[in-house]
Amino acid sequence: MRYLPHTPEDMAAMLQVVGVESMDDLFSTVPDECRRRSAPDLPEPLTEWELDDHMATLSGKSTTHGHDDGAPMVFIGAGRYEHFIPESINYLLGRSEFTTAYTPYQPEMSQGTLQAIYEYQTLTARLLGLEVANASLYDGASALAEALLMAMRITRKKKVALSGVIHPHYRQVVQTYLDPAGLEIVLLPCLENGRTDISGLQDVEDLAAVAVQSPNFFGCIEDLAALGNMCRENDVLFITAFTEPLAYGILKNPGLQGAHIVCGEGQSLGIPRWFGGPGLGMFACKRQYMRNMPGRLVGQTLDKQGRRGFVLTLATREQHIRREKATSNICTNSSLCALSAAMYMASLGRTGIRELARLNYDKAAYLRESLRQAGFRIRFDTPCFNEFVVEFPPDFELTYNRLLKKNMVAGLPLSTWYPELKHHYLLCVTETRSRADMDAFVKEVLS
Amino acid sequence: MNKPLAPTGLNLDEPLLWEMGKPGRTGFSMPRRDVEPFPLDDGLAGDGPDFPDLNEMGVVRHYTRLSQWNFGVDTGMYPLGSCTMKYNPKINEKCSQLKGFAGLHPMLPADMTQGALGLMLELERFLAEITGMDAVSLQPAAGAQGELAGMLLIHAYLKSRNVTRNKIIIPDTAHGTNPASAALCGYRPVRVKSGDQGILTPEAISEVMDEDTAGIMITNPNTLGLFEAHIKAISDIVHGKGGQVYCDGANMNAIMGMVHMGRSGVDVLHLNLHKTFSAPHGGGGPGSGPVCVANHLVPFLPVPRILEGNGIYSLSEDFPQSLGRLHSFFGNFGVMIKAYAYILSLGAAGLMKSSRLAVLNANYIKEKLKSAFHLPYDRPCMHECVFSDKIQREQKITTLDMAKRLMDFGFHPPTIYFPLVVDGAIMIEPTETESLEEIDRFIEAFRIVATEAAESPELLRGAPKRCRVERLDETLACRQPCLVG
DSSP states (O other), rough: TTTTOOOOHHHHHHHHHTTOOOGGGGGGOOGGGGBSSOOOOOOOOOOOOHHHHHHHHHHHHSSSOOSSOOOOEEEOOOOOOOOOOOOHHHHTTTTTTHOOOSOOOOOBHHHHHHHHHHHHHHHHHHHTTTSOOOOOOOOHHHHHHHHHHHHHHHHHHEEEEEETTTTHHHHHHHHHHHGEEEEEEEEOOOOOTTSBGGGGGGGOSSEEEEEESSOOSBBBBBHHHHHHHHHHHHHEEEEEEESOGGGGTTBBBTTTTTSEEEEEOTTTTTTGGGGGGGGEEEEEEEEGGGGGGSSSOOOEBBTTTTEEEEEEGGGSHHHHHHHHHHHHOOOSSSSSHHHHHHHHHHHHHHHHHHHHHHHHHHHHHHHHHHHHTTTOOSOOOSOOEEEEEEEOOOTTHHHHHHHHHTTTTTOEEOTTTTTTTTEEEEEEEOSSSSSHHHHHHHHHHHH | OOOOOOOOOOOOOOOGGGSSTTTTOOOOOOOOOOOOOOOOOTTTTTOOOOOOOOOHHHHHHHHHHTTBBBBTTSSOOOOOOTTOOOOOHHHHHHHHHHHHHHHHOOSSGGGHHHHHHHHHHHHHHHHHHHHHHHEEEOOOSHHHHHHHHOOOOOOOHHHHHTOOOOOOETTSOOOOOHHHHHHHTTTEEEEEEOOOTSOOOOOHHHHHHOEEEEEEEEEEOOOSOOOTTHHHHHHHEEEHHTTEEEEEEEGGTTTTTBBBTTTOOOOOOOOOOTTTTOOTTTTTTTOOOOOEEEEGGGGSSOSSEEEEEEEETEOOOOOTTTTOOSSSSSSSHHHHHHHHHHHHHHHHHHHHHHHHHHHHHHHHHHHHTTSSOOOOOOSOOOSOEEESSGGGGGGGGHHHHHHHEEEEEEOOOOOOOOSSSSSEEEEEEOOSSSOOOHHHOOOOOHHHHHHHHOOOOHHTTTTOOOOOOOOHHHHHHHHHHOOOO
């Protein structure tokens, strides 16, 4: 086996030093009752070349839908977005000094990771308009759950309000995290315009926080400034989540609009969709809540010679020191994905992210207006980013299936999560769709 | 040792991103604008984030230089205890980048994702087979989320039997994340001391296990690198009082194909694919922390679950007793691919040989270093061994000093000050992929450090000298936190 360097002579010499006769004797402390009777029943090992073929076959089964003309044209976003990733980023991520390092516990040997994550924290804080950001969490859903737990720690209250137009999976994860501790979730309904209805907020007592998503699950841009004001008047923490951070290339950031904690999914920033993971849990907050944050933090400091350097810091919040009183149990996070995001934000720059975000906004608007002109109802008139909801005719399922055979995926049917939205589909367009693609799609939908 | 110290190399300075660049540069190939601008409400529009503008080579040089300040498994031996820093095969990286995997949207109709679902189901079966458990969920995104899943499974199971319990037993040799994971389920940790031999005794468990205790979180092999030999008896005690046994499997690398966890009395076990199954750690993730369960816990596994019928795979959320969803989608698929490729490359014999060699390497180091360092538990170890700085403390040299000095010899230090049961702990896990020559070099370097501790301690207190920076002021970082620039 090419990963194992030991020759029979090496093993013999080492066994002699250890003072045992055979490899099996090394396991003398494992009692019989715990031992396996036989080797695990696994396939015969593959050579590198056989593995390569096998994986190519498996991955091929995953895209072409029985067709051989390449990747399908997917009009689904809903938490995972197709964006172009510069080859320079793929290339840099191949630097194994980054990939094969552990969490930077020994800072003198990890300044590369540490400076890169410090830069990631800075760019994240700037993107979201807040004062501090952490080194990452697992994904958008767990980031939201952690934000709510943090709000309950800060306020010592046990109830939170959650917008019903937050990604349904995120709401499920929040429930998983909050339920066993007996914490209560109040669901805020959706208005006719696709935005969150928080008019009932005054009637809810003892609330720790209100959480909304913007752009929300329907792609609608929430009126964060108004929501922020309401939260301030009601003296509750304001948490905003996101699944599409690129939106903040052109939208006013949540920090400017009164958000105390902003969290969400960073997959759009240079990370492949990867069937849903790994992603990147982005997390930022106001500086006054810094010591209540979950997760790792990188901070700037000096070495003995007075030179700038970086270390993991404020560890007294964390599981390995604080044990059961820690702000979170998280240890390994999504460091390499945070590195991708930093590289992506650095590649775009302010000029680039504005232009790219605007292009995404305009392209989605183009398809939306084309479908509207073709006679389909656009469900919500609120401004949206990348995604929007269309009502198709009751027999659209036939069209949907016909389009699948042409390697086009006509959005995500919404009735699974919103039974009242029968025949409604969530469609997504990014910079990867050309005008010709969209025209072809509309033509197919109509034919 | 002919060349004891790491030679100095060319080490280039590199500013922070925002200390470089000029407005108007770009490192991104902007897609063609083929649609007209659509009006955007002024009230919603922002000015855009304050990012520096760099060109492509500016970005490439920046990160190339930063990477050169890092040390990875590909750079050299990285014997970080309980982290299993083994070689990360390159073919696995290529597999995870295949377009049909990397570009796959998670919400496509199932007939478009058969390859991915099939891979996941097969990986679940492999992991069940390797551990001797009955079923697996791949959803947890890392070890600590696997622990949380384990706690939630126990919570949901007890709830289904109308049982409410408030405590959980956690030994002093458990992983650091365990108490925090248990606390998320509202369980109060009850600490139990390991015995003289560094392992738990059934008597100690009997004393604390009662009808208000949900179960035990036991790390096996434990963080002293010792096999918990009484695990079956301990499980029987816990089960006898209606509790459940959770095993932290972060140290599975010692016992792949050797130990049957199910028969040892374990009800739920988590694995770290980024440790045992060769996926790289990425400087802190992403990881993957599958949970493996015994049959009675299957109804409570996270949803969605993958089903198979007539060779067709599908996803189902229809498990009413499930603990719910833990991840935005199905977990870290990109990491699962690497673990799957690893298992297929090694097969059962290769996995077992890996564990045997991991244990051989650790015992060899233990034998070779025990004359230079205090070994608190002198007995056969598993994949890692734990020393302390008891001898060197007489010269006022600490574990930290020795760790930093090792860097000058070109080795990443072991895990230090963990486990907490050993004062000034030095926890060494070589893994199976280090050769005898490399291990001998490490041993020699560490022995030189021990000699220096006695003869020229200032060398240790001033270390490291050959890294990018000298020792960093962690107190300053904490007192005046500067988290963004």
